[in-house]
Amino acid sequence: MTTYRIGEELIEKGSNQLERMLAAIHGSRIRPVCLCRPAGIEMYVVRLEGRYFIKRMPNTGGDHDPSCASYEPPAELSGLGQVLGTAIVENPDIGTTTLKLQFSLTKASGRAAPTPGEGASDSVRTDGTRLSIRALLHFLWDQAGFQKWSPAMHGKRNWSVLRKYLLQASRHKNTKGSELADLLYIPEPFSLERKEGIAQRRTAQLSRIAEGHGQTGARKLMVLIAEVKELAPSRNGYKLIAKHLSDFHFLMNPDLHKRLVKRFDLEISLSASIEGTHLVAIATFGVNKAGVASIEEMGLMVTTDSWIPFESLPEKNLIDKLSRDERRFIKGLRYNLADTRPLAAAVLTDTHVPTVMYIHPPGAGEEYAIALAELVDGSKTASWIWHPDQEEMPPLPQVETANAFARESHKGRVPQQTG
Structure with a gap:
């Protein structure tokens, strides 16, 4: 405790x-x-x-001690290190965090939709000074604690829990002159008994940005976080059908859908091919005067059945192995970091010294290998590296009791040793 x-x-x-x-x-x-x-x-x-x-x-x-709930791996082990202090600025004196976003929360009349998730490219625009739409999703996931795992969490995550803590994580986060919580729409868990009340609350929340009669200038947008049920054809394009929102859809034009599928092909294919995964969408959207919602920009993230994000099949296999073995770990999230740059697949927090786990992607070139070597050499933590195209998964580092021993000794108690 x-x-x-x-x-x-x-x-x-x-x-x-x-x-x-x-x-x-x-x-x-x-x-x-x-x-x-x-x-x-x-x-x-x-x-x-x-x-x-x-x-x-x-x-x-x-x-903090790795066993402490406040422990976080060094920011440079994930994409957080690129944006912390620039795109994410914390002010503990007043208890707020300022977020600088790469994407717009208004829509000018006639303006074309941006490329979905364009912040993930390794370009000058993504130098860490502003969060892409995917990076915002990673930040909220991080703040809500869903990148962490311990055996005690098994079976305790569902959409109701996610919604509660994501909304809580958006409090006191300011962007573009507004609190993020006021701009965020996350569907309530659906219940047939509460169907009418859910619809009324949704209408009331979205009416704050609905386009009014005679409205001129830029339209306000909101941010949606929802689990994808289907990206389906509509009469004039496509629509996002979200779980818990079977009676309310989000339209997208054909060009946006085409670019979304191209940009997030890996996430879509992983979700489609692995049973039990969740495909999570984050999108900006507007509402016209008829109450119809249309998506302007969108990003996707795939997670395990326990809502832990992953980027590849080897990462999924590692997370599954760690979960089966009842290990405690923290998943590295990419934020704006380019897909060609290495980051920690996971950080084990139940070893004496936190162990950073890396997966060397099949086909990654020399530049990736050099960047990975620099991360390992510059780290104060232990390292574990897996080359899935060259070897079976190496043995996992053993759970250590040294941290518990040190903590109990500090309190004047010495725990029993086994083995």
């Missing part, structure tokens, strides 16, 4: 008194200190929907 120091008092994470103490220091100069390390690590307090929570200070995730 994580212990915090607040002022001169020590309190455990699950204590009933913790939130009262956080409310008392919210807005003050007093910071809670996480004691997962003997020296302690400062954190800060945020208020979300009337409740108080502890958050990491910027760039301190790697300072």
